[in-house]
Amino acid sequence: MNTPLHLDLLNDEERFSSSPIRMRVMLPLTTSFVTLCLLLWWSLLCLRTHSQAQYKEALQQAITSLTPAHSAVLALRAQEQEYRSIVRQLGLYKNARNPYGKMLSNLAEHVTPTIQLTQLSVPPPQPPAADPANPLFGPTNTFEAVTLHLSGRTGGEHPSEAVNTLLATFRTPAFTNVFRTAVIPKGSFRQDVARDPESREILLFDITCDCVPRRFE
Amino acid sequence: MTLASPIMKWLAPSMIRSVVISVAALVIGLLILFLGALPERTALRVAGDEAHTLDVRLSQMRATVATAEHQKQACDKLMAERDALVTSGVIEPLLGSFSMRGKNLLDPIARQTGFHIDGVRELQPIPLQLPKPAPEQLHYRQPVEFTGQGSYTQITAFITQVEASQPLVALSGLLILSQPQTPETHKAVITFEWPAKGEKIKTDKLPKK
Secondary structure, eight states: OOOOOOOOOOOGGGOOOSSSSOHHHHHHHHHHHHHHHHHHHHHHHHHHHHHHHHHHHHHHHHHHHHHHHHHHHHHHHHHHHHHHHHHHHHHHHHHTOOOOHHHHHHHHHTOOTTEEEEEEEEOOOOOOOBOTTOGGGOBSOOEEEEEEEEEEEEOSSOHHHHHHHHHHHTTSHHHHTTEEEEEOOTTOOEEOOSSOGGGGGOEEEEEEEEEEEEEOO | OTTHHHHHHHSOHHHHHHHHHHHHHHHHHHHIIIIIIHHHHHHHHHHHHHHHHHHHHHHHHHHHHHTHHHHHHHHHHHHHHHHHHHHHHOBOOBTTBHHHHHHHHHHHHHHHHTOEEEEEEEOOOEEOOOOSSOOSEEEEEEEEEEEEEEOHHHHHHHHHHHHHHOTTOEEEEEEEEEETTEEEEEEEEEEEEEEEEEEEOOGGGSOOO
């Protein structure tokens, strides 16, 4: 009976795997390498954070040194805006200025001897509509209507013709730069009943002219 | 240790050393990762964002400062424009009264044209429309009523000359009444208005742009 005898004379630590990669060497090597990489990454991050902090400090210093000049320019800008707004507000007023002197002077030349004007009026403007919640914000309307009322007397052979001629004059280019419309209100052409009987042939009349509105624009 | 003991017995001592070193390296690596690198990366990102913000701010400031000369010229030009407008006809009270100022301004013209001023009255100021953006220094319309007498020619000459000599004056009301006793002389109530300096209000109270 030949029984094969197998003798294993190797110690445990002397055993080798058939694999070319030895786990007991590779495992600590790999983990140590990864740890070293992480350490290196952390160091790089620290370095970059430090340089970033220095860059930030430099920026802060530059901002601090530039602040007075910057504030001065901002103040200039605010001042310019304020001047611009004042000029605009006064401009709104200036644009809404309609001269009447020349028209009033011309008017006398067109009144015939048979007409006597007794009253000429331009009523003062109505108080402008303002936002009651914010009265400081000024009026909300941008234009203001202007009306001129004329009252007079006329006599002679054809009193109505003289008034109609005057009315027609108000529709000529000499007046249309000031008047938009000119009408004799209904019922305003009437006899002068208040005076003595001799004056009953005299007619009273009114003319209402809508002037070019004042535009605060 | 009860569980580890059989494994330890089974593993070779060199392998045990290797495992211990590996575990230690792994623990150190994880500590570096979670306590060092990742917080540092977050800090770096925050610092980067802050630096970018500062950089943008600095660039804007430099761009703003670069316009200083141009800004000054524009400001001076507008100031001159405003001053020209103000001196051309924005009125201020004389001895605390706008009627005194109005009389002071128009008396010479009245004398020149023959229109006789009997009385001057200061009317309620009228608010003036606001541009956008609104100024802090507001202006309003200040009407002043002149009552007087003169012929139609004198009255119209007075109005014409006032309008010609005062660039910002506006005729805002007029009443010419013929008087039966004196057909050549009429009674006139003339209202002129000027812009006047109003109050200065704080920016936060002004309408938004």
